[in-house]
Amino acid sequence: MTEHPMTTDATADGATDAAGTAAADTGGPAGSRDGSGSPATAAAWPGSPLLPVATPARTRAAVAELLRPQRASAVTAFAVMVASTAVGLLVQPLLGRIVDLAAGRGSVDAVTTTAALLLAVAVAQGVTAGFGLSLISRLGETTLARLRERFVERALGLPLERVERAGAGDLTARVTADVSLIAEAVRNALPELARSLLTIVLTLAALAVLDWRFLLAALLAVPVQAATARWYVARAVPLYAEQRRAAGAQQQQLLDTVAGSSTVRAFRLEKEHTERVAERSRSVVALTMRGVELVLGFYSRLHVAEYIGLAAVLFTGYWLVRRGEASIGTATAAALYFHSLFTPVNAALVLLDDAQSATAGLSRLVGVTDRPPPPERTPPVRPAGVDVTVRGLGHAYRPGHPVLHDVDLTIRRGERVALVGASGAGKTTLARLVAGIQPPTTGTVLVGGVPPAGLGAAATRTVALITQETHVFAGPLADDLRLAGPGATDDELRAALDRVDALAWAEALPDGLATVVGDGGHKLSGAQTQALALARLILADPPLVILDEATAEAGSAGARTLEKAVARAVDGRTALIVAHRLSQAATADRVVVLEAGRVVETGTHDELRAAGGRYAAIWQAWSATRDTTP
Structure with missing residues (x-):
């Protein structure tokens, strides 16, 4: 079940064969059920808007905000890493001491003592480094977990219109590829970068302690390294951001092509879609190279x-030794210090590669997490019942391509109204506008006297939208049902299932209501999945229900059972039903016929059949098809 606006089982514009028919009729992209280029597929086309991306300054501020509650852990980790690095820097002077002892023919005991000190330094440095890296890793993982939680919270609260306009691929890429990229950086790059920077700073200090002239000599490499870093960052930042955008667009195109495969084959669009996928892939490869x-x-x-x-x-x-201002051991220690800088300096600069890539992904996550929760605009009190008023409604997904024209419609409290019309007539769009998934281009929609967007927190308890695409969440069946009624008892769950004729098969599952369903669990049939959505509807108990071809996925026998279940589930509620089968229209209180985005007929089933107009023709054609079907 898809309940607006908080639950997201499916969008109302899935890619189906009917979608392809609509596209052919009206010139919209394949995959738009109303033939209007709906947001569900618009993101596959060039120039479509993606979800927001945070600025670098805002990204840094967001990370600081996430780290603020863990300041004590951060200070402890930093202190341990400083101690570990400082202990490790004793290795070079001790090696220089051995060189001096060898050059001066020192005693074996002195060399042995120095070697023992080297061993102790190695052990101490290894222990403290391991502890410090574990502290940094824990700090990074905790921060990443908080970021993921905030991302999921904000993503679930995004307006469905915004998500659909951007395309599911962009959101999917952020929650998968971008999160993986950041996680890899947190687990590997962040600890290594912290250790490298500390090593660089303390090693340069150690060179100064040996002789300030060694430090000056070492610093001759800095201008080249700084210029290299500046050269790299200036090119890497936009490049990696472009790579992430291209990856999101590629994923969206793949999702659209696979999801709409039936439509693609039906209209012989395989070559066109293959070229689109290839073009997106070539763009990703070019950016990678x-x-x-x-x-x-x-x-x-x-x-x-x-x-x-x-x-x-x-x-x-060499110059200092010749002048007698430094020993061979000191010069050796200085050379070893600088040579030991190769690894941390290169690591720190190379980690810019990971850092820039991770930062690009992080800014995409922060762009979503920065979106504030929708403000509470009405008291969270659900109306006991609602009526629906539509006045002068017009809508276009793309400028100049209207889908609905000046629609007027009133649905009385408790009335069941069926929407009928050919593919592309605008039925799904009208249902979406009434559900409040997106605002209309022109005109008004009032639910109980209030625009759907104005319902605020009460929207989830007022309006429920069920489509033909229903998601089964992984876990026990009882938990899946309780998503709609968190406090429901087992008896209430059984009563809801019984009301939609689903109790028998639910109790026949291997573990009854405790049976794990969804990914990795017991697979439910299409009819069972839709019955589960209707049971959720009963548990949620909204006064307004919008059904968008909710029985379309079931076979003929299953559809008849589901239609009876639908009738019981919506009994006593205001209902707007996009009728996939005209048998649903025949049992509705009133039928509204849409044609090319306009209301052309309205009345009861019997009245419209007797009038001999558009509905009578549709009914006659549908009845003839049903009579000839084996």
């Missing part, structure tokens, strides 16, 4: 810096 070339240039420049710095330190050591 640009990234490879960028990294190669980056490494080449780093090697130049290393050679300049090492040559300068060696020359300084």
Whole structure:
């Protein structure tokens, strides 16, 4: 069941054969049930808007905000890493001491003592480094977990119109590829970067302690390294952001092509869609190769810096030893210090690659998490019953391509109204507008005297939208049902299932209501899944129900059973039913016929049949088809 606006089992514009028919009739993209280029598929087309991306400044502020509650952990981790790095820097002077002892023919005991100190330093440095890295990793994982939780919270609260306009691929890429990229950076790049930066700073300090001239010699490499970093960052930031956008667009195109495969085959669009996928893939490959070339240039420049710095330190050591201002051991320690900088400096600069890529992904997550929760605009009190008033309603997904024209409709409290019309007539769009999934282009929709967007927190308890695409959440069947009624008892769950003729098969499952369904669990049939959605509807108990071809996925026998279940589920509620089968229209209180986005007939089933108009023709054609079906 899809309940607006908080639950997202499915969108109302799934890719179906009917969608393709609508596209052919009206010129909209394949996959739009109303033939209007609906947001569900519009993102597959060039220039479609994606979800927001945060600025670098806002991304940094968001990370600082997430880290603020863990300041004590961050300080502890930093202190341990400083101690570990400082202990490790004792290795070079001790090696220099051994060189001096060897050059001066020192005693074996002195060499042995120095070697023992080297061993103790290695052990101490290993223990403290491991502890410090574990603290940093825990800090990073905790922060990432909080970011993921906030992302999911905000993503579930996004307006469905915004998500559909961007395309599911963009949101999917953010919650999968971007999160994976950031997680990899947190687990590997962040600890390594922290250790590398500390090593660089403390090693330069150690060079100054040996002799300030060693430090000056080492710093000759810095201008080349800084220029390399600046050169790289200036190119990497936009490149990786473009790569993430291209990946999102590629994923969206793949989702659209696979989801609409029936329509694609029906209209012989395989070549066109294959070319679209290939074009998106070529764009991703081209950007990836640009990234490879960028990294190669980056490494080449780093090697130049290393050679300049090492040559300068060696020359300084030679000069100081010749002048008698430093021992051979001191010069050796200085050379070893600078050589030991190769790894952390290169690691820190190379980690810019991971950092820029992760930052691009992070800004995409923060762009979603920064969206504030919708404000509470009405008291959270659900009306006991509602009527629906539509006046002068017009809507277009794309400028200049209207789907609905000046629609007027009133649904009285407790009345069941069936929407009938050919594919592309605008039935799904009208249902979506009444459900409040998106605002109309022109005109007004009032639910109980209030625009759907104005219901605020009461919207989830007032309006429920059920489509032909229903999601079964992984877990026990009882938990799946309680999503709609968290406080429901087992007896209430059984009563809801019994009301939609689903109790028998539910209790026949291997573990009854405790049977695990959804991914990795017991697979439910299409009719069982729709019955589950209707049981959720009963538990949610909204006064307004919108059914968008909710029995379309069931076979003929299953559809008849579901239609009876639908009648019981909506009994006593205001209902707007997009009729996939005209048998639903025949039992409705009133039938509204849409044609090319306009209301052309309205009345009871018997009245419209007797009038001999558009509905009578549709009914006659449908009845003839049903009579000839085996």
